[in-house]
Amino acid sequence: MLIGALLILTWLILLIRYPAKALPVSGAALIGLLLVGAWMYWLDTREARQLAHLELRLDYAPTRCPADRPLALTLKNGGGSPLQELRWRIAAYAPGDSVNLVETLYDAPRYRGPGELLPGDTWHDCLPLPPFRPGYRPDTLEFRAERLQGSFAD
Incomplete structure (x- = not known):
């Protein structure tokens, strides 16, 4: 948990200090996380539909x-x-x-x-x-x- 807090704090500092470089990387990371979340949601609902049959x-x-x-x-x-x-x-x-x-x-x-x-x-x-x-x-x-x-x- 401490490592996660340190990573978030470091990311915020980099975003404030170097917004031109950190913003595109943060956007790409956010898009990647959203894609992984959508994939996991799709797999979960697919299994639930199959179990319902x-x-x-x-x-x-x-x-x-x-x-x-x-x-x-x-x-x-x-x-x-x-x-x-x-x-x-x-x-x-x-x-x-x-x-x-x-x-x-x-x-x-x-x-x-x-x-x-x-x-x-x-x-x-x-x-x-x-x-x-x-x-x-x-x-x-x-x-x-x-x-x-x-x-x-x-």
């Missing part, structure tokens, strides 16, 4: 899945780009409630998607349940995938 559904299905992994997952890539990697966290809510009942522990399961999912393809899997707060049964809860993070092929 994913359909991820979680259901408690102990009859369709093994006992140690009773959470059924269906993921469909409705976008136009192949999904390369996907990570998420599972949240559980009581019907009509907005409090997440999943305890976020260090050793809680990590959820990852398929290696590659082509556009229009569907992936099915069974997942382990996350740890809940005491007093709740999984068959009474609604499960949602939150904090989606993914990467897509160009």
Whole structure:
């Protein structure tokens, strides 16, 4: 932080003392920063648009899945780009409630998607349940995938 403050102070001194030389360099630096910011904004909104085309559904299905992994997952890539990697966290809510009942522990399961999912393809899997707060049964809860993070092929 001290180095940043010294750089800004030095830039201000140079701008005041030598405005004819420092102003064009400052303008070019500002244009460069704006271009980098625009590029980062475009990449962020592009990823958000691609993630919005994913359909991820979680259901408690102990009859369709093994006992140690009773959470059924269906993921469909409705976008136009192949999904390369996907990570998420599972949240559980009581019907009509907005409090997440999943305890976020260090050793809680990590959820990852398929290696590659082509556009229009569907992936099915069974997942382990996350740890809940005491007093709740999984068959009474609604499960949602939150904090989606993914990467897509160009």
